[in-house]
Amino acid sequence: MSRAPMWRAIIALGVIAASLFFALTQSARLGLDLRGGTQIVLETRDSPVVEADAESTQRALEVLRQRVDALGVSEPSLYRSGQQRIFVELPGVQDPREAAEVIGRTAQLTVHPVQGATDKQDANKGKPARDGSRTLADPDRKGAFLKLGPTVLTGDGVKDAEAVLDQQTLSGWVINLAFRGQAGKDWARVTGAAACAPQGAPERRVAIVLDGKVLSAPGVNADVACNVGISGGSTQITGGFGREEAHDLAALVKGGALPVPVDVVEQRTVGPTLGADAIAASTQAAIIGLALTGLFIIVVYRLLGALATIALALYGLISYAVLVALGATLTLPGLAGFVLAIGMAVDANVLVFERAREEYLGARALKSASAHLDKPLSIGFRKAWSAVVDSNVTTLLAAGLLFFFATGPVKGFGVTLSIGVLVSMISALVITRVLADFAIRRRYVRGRPGLTGITSTGRVRAWLARREPRLVHHRRRWLGVSALLIVVAVAGIGLRGLEFGVEFTGGRLVEYSTSRPMDVDAARTAVTDAGFPRAVVQESGHGNISVRTGELSNDQQHTIRTALAEEGGEVTVERDELIGPSLGDELRQHALIALGIAVATQLIYLSVRFRWTFAAAAVTAMVHDVLLVVGLFAWLGRPVDSVFLAALLTVIGYSVNDTVVVFDRVREARRRDPAADLETTANKAVIQTLPRTVNTGMGALFILAALAVLGGDSLADFSVALIAGVVIGMASTVFTAVPIAVQLEGSHPAPPVRPRRSENGGTRSPLERRGRARDSGAVV
Numbered sequence: 001m002s003r004a005p006m007w008r009a010i011i012a013l014g015v016i017a018a019s020l021f022f023a024l025t026q027s028a029r030l031g032l033d034l035r036g037g038t039q040i041v042l043e044t045r046d047s048p049v050v051e052a053d054a055e056s057t058q059r060a061l062e063v064l065r066q067r068v069d070a071l072g073v074s075e076p077s078l079y080r081s082g083q084q085r086i087f088v089e090l091p092g093v094q095d096p097r098e099a100a101e102v103i104g105r106t107a108q109l110t111v112h113p114v115q116g117a118t119d120k121q122d123a124n125k126g127k128p129a130r131d132g133s134r135t136l137a138d139p140d141r142k143g144a145f146l147k148l149g150p151t152v153l154t155g156d157g158v159k160d161a162e163a164v165l166d167q168q169t170l171s172g173w174v175i176n177l178a179f180r181g182q183a184g185k186d187w188a189r190v191t192g193a194a195a196c197a198p199q200g201a202p203e204r205r206v207a208i209v210l211d212g213k214v215l216s217a218p219g220v221n222a223d224v225a226c227n228v229g230i231s232g233g234s235t236q237i238t239g240g241f242g243r244e245e246a247h248d249l250a251a252l253v254k255g256g257a258l259p260v261p262v263d264v265v266e267q268r269t270v271g272p273t274l275g276a277d278a279i280a281a282s283t284q285a286a287i288i289g290l291a292l293t294g295l296f297i298i299v300v301y302r303l304l305g306a307l308a309t310i311a312l313a314l315y316g317l318i319s320y321a322v323l324v325a326l327g328a329t330l331t332l333p334g335l336a337g338f339v340l341a342i343g344m345a346v347d348a349n350v351l352v353f354e355r356a357r358e359e360y361l362g363a364r365a366l367k368s369a370s371a372h373l374d375k376p377l378s379i380g381f382r383k384a385w386s387a388v389v390d391s392n393v394t395t396l397l398a399a400g401l402l403f404f405f406a407t408g409p410v411k412g413f414g415v416t417l418s419i420g421v422l423v424s425m426i427s428a429l430v431i432t433r434v435l436a437d438f439a440i441r442r443r444y445v446r447g448r449p450g451l452t453g454i455t456s457t458g459r460v461r462a463w464l465a466r467r468e469p470r471l472v473h474h475r476r477r478w479l480g481v482s483a484l485l486i487v488v489a490v491a492g493i494g495l496r497g498l499e500f501g502v503e504f505t506g507g508r509l510v511e512y513s514t515s516r517p518m519d520v521d522a523a524r525t526a527v528t529d530a531g532f533p534r535a536v537v538q539e540s541g542h543g544n545i546s547v548r549t550g551e552l553s554n555d556q557q558h559t560i561r562t563a564l565a566e567e568g569g570e571v572t573v574e575r576d577e578l579i580g581p582s583l584g585d586e587l588r589q590h591a592l593i594a595l596g597i598a599v600a601t602q603l604i605y606l607s608v609r610f611r612w613t614f615a616a617a618a619v620t621a622m623v624h625d626v627l628l629v630v631g632l633f634a635w636l637g638r639p640v641d642s643v644f645l646a647a648l649l650t651v652i653g654y655s656v657n658d659t660v661v662v663f664d665r666v667r668e669a670r671r672r673d674p675a676a677d678l679e680t681t682a683n684k685a686v687i688q689t690l691p692r693t694v695n696t697g698m699g700a701l702f703i704l705a706a707l708a709v710l711g712g713d714s715l716a717d718f719s720v721a722l723i724a725g726v727v728i729g730m731a732s733t734v735f736t737a738v739p740i741a742v743q744l745e746g747s748h749p750a751p752p753v754r755p756r757r758s759e760n761g762g763t764r765s766p767l768e769r770r771g772r773a774r775d776s777g778a779v780v
Contacts, residue, residue: 008433008437016317016431019320019321023317023324028324029327029329031330031334032091036094036271037091037270038090038267040088040267041086042087042088042264044057044084045084045262047260052260053084057084059259060258060259067103073099076091094269096267109154109209111153111206112151113149113152114148114149114203114205114206115133119144135148136209153183155253158254159178161249161253162175162176163249164176172240174236174238175236175237175250177235178234179235184232184233187235188229190206192225192226195225195226200219266579267576268578269573271572282710285703286338289706290312294308296698296699297350302451304436311345311435319416329415332715337399337650338420341417341423341424342699344421345424348388348392348424349427349432350692351692354689356380356454357454357458357461359380360455380454383668388425394605394657395417395657396421397605398598399650399653413643413646414646458691460691460695471683471687472686472738481735482736488631489627489628489632492635499633499638499640501639501640504591504640505584505588507549507552508577509576510548510552511540511544511546511576512547512571512572513571514565514571515569516569520538524537526567544574595626598649598652602618606619617659618663622655622659625725628724628728630648644718646718662685665685666685682742686734705723707719
């Protein structure tokens with residue numbers, strides 16, 4: 001065995017061994033959309049005295065962490081994003097009302113001496129006057145108000161707060177406070193001053209205020225000495241609290257005050273049943289899609305197809321191992337990206353096998369010595385390398401944009417798709433090659449070359465050889481059809497408009513499941529009667545009811561749930577998405593920026609790898625594909641959300657991926673013969689690569705069809721967008737990208753290159769010599 005195969009085998013075994021270790025010793029970190037729970041995104045804003053910058057947001061994060069820990073949620077996750085965003089993930093929390101109220105409150109705890117009582121609130125309505133006094137409602141007397149003096153103690157002086165059962169009444173809960181340092185002395189001073197007032201006088205009370213509301217205003221006991229007060233550095237807040245209320249208040253007080261106010265800009269809740277169903281459905285789709293894809297390539301490529309299927313299974317293992325090793329969070333769109341990347345792995349294998357098949361058939365026709373199995377296969381891997389790299393880089397560019405512009409679960413799609421693309425190259429170019437090299441060296445296989453699958457012509461290639469279609473010759477006809485399709489798509493966007501999801505418009509979308517079957521008309525009536533006549537009520541998958549509104553508080557969401565329960569029985573929230581209007585505008589802007597950058601980066605990359613005419617043709621075909629998919633969703637009235645954006649960016653990568661394979665073949669042919677007619681060369685390249693296009697497309701469609709059928713409502717639109725994108729992308733490469741490239745090249749031909757005498761007496765252009773040294777030529 002030569003050194004190269006030996007090193008490839010060592011690398012393959014090392015990667016597989018490491019993957020087994022990580023897969024068996026670590027488990028994947030599931031996102032909230034898979035394990036159920038609530039995610040709340042908070043945005044800090046400036047206060048009158050503190051600017052909402054990275055430092056104050058980080059301090060707010062630490063306060064929130066203490067509050068969440070006090071709530072008793074298992075494995076919560078809090079992290080800062082950018083200057084002013086805080087993400088709070090609460091696994092298992094299905095009712096976000098309590099959590100959002102507790103973690104979002106500013107919790108400004110203050111202590112004030114009471115200066116008097118009144119039946120009227122003064123004109124400042126609770127706001128501090130110039131002398132620091134304020135008037136707030138008396139918690140012990142309805143309709144009465146207390147006039148409070150300036151603040152003498154703040155929550156910063158509280159060392160600990162604990163909710164305990166009242167030992168005197170045994171029926172209510174109180175909050176024990178422990179002060180630190182000077183705060184204990186301040187408490188003794190204010191209670192000592194209050195003890196000097198007569199019994200029953202308002203001035204004998206001390207008010208404890210939280211967020212502008214008097215929690216408790218106890219009177220100082222008779223045994224407290226005047227000007228001495230309550231010493232010992234501790235006290236107790238009473239107020240007839242229930243157990244949960246007392247615990248929440250203790251958590252707020254102990255956590256301290258937020259340095260800056262926070263607003264809830266996004267909130268997502270996923271029920272555990274929906275998450276479990278999503279995992280089961282995606283896993284089932286992956287298994288069925290992989291099985292169908294493996295069966296297909298085994299039928300087409302026989303032994304090499306079977307080896308590629310083994311490599312695909314190892315691809316799944318390696319991808320999962322990389323995911324857990326990096327500690328990445330696996331989300332529902334991430335699962336879709338994981339499954340979709342299988343199609344990318346299939347593409348690399350098909351590229352290699354089709355090139356090997358061409359080399360074998362060509363060598364056999366010439367009765368060349370290279371018609372042995374190992375030589376064509378080696379050439380196939382070498383010649384497919386350029387197309388594999390170019391096509392995967394374009395997909396990585398699209399996936400990389402999701403890291404910078406996507407939010408929430410869709411980031412997981414970018415992670416898994418990027419991992420899948422990189423691992424697919426290892427799977428196809430290293431593991432498949434090691435297995436193939438080992439197989440074709442067996443005497444049994446050498447004696448039966450038909451087993452390998454590369455010695456046969458193939459149905460698609462045989463049909464093309466019989467017909468010899470001149471597809472590029474009718475380019476104006478194809479471009480006319482493409483233009484007509486774009487007009488139809490744009491008409492759909494203009495006439496029907498795009499149904500933007502709540503992520504791009506702001507608002508709230510809640511999906512309810514009912515224990516009893518409920519007609520959508522009855523649900524619509526119940527929601528209207530509950531006071532929400534403008535809510536959009538629709539039937540969701542599995543008989544669920546979805547309600548979409550503009551602004552909707554957590555209490556109002558609970559009101560709708562109660563209204564549905566009158567006829568639907570027990571009502572469970574399966575999915576709850578709340579997006580603030582400012583965040584919706586931001587996400588919509590980011591989506592447009594992501595699409596614009598995707599187009600620009602693809603154009604720049606392809607201009608470097610190919611001539612600008614071919615880069616412009618590929619990008620034009622890509623924009624054509626995007627418009628058709630968007631137009632299809634406009635005509636169908638399907639929602640355009642962040643998951644659709646992920647699908648659209650994938651369509652961009654796949655479209656350019658397909659086009660690059662054809663252009664790579666054109667580039668290779670023009671290096672050999674720069675003077676050849678471009679139309680003939682391009683037509684030949686299309687015919688040569690069409691078997692690969694069909695076989696790869698079929699492999700991807702098996703997987704996407706499984707996702708569409710089994711993936712549930714959450715992945716149905718995603719799968720439909722990608723199925724449309726794959727089919728349109730396959731067609732646009734042949735009928736849009738190549739015709740435009742030929743047309744542009746005819747109008748703007750490359751500068752002529754003067755041939756130079758080669759060492760053996762022939763001629764070889766500088767471009768041909770440069771093409772041997774580097775992969776990117778300047779002719780195409």
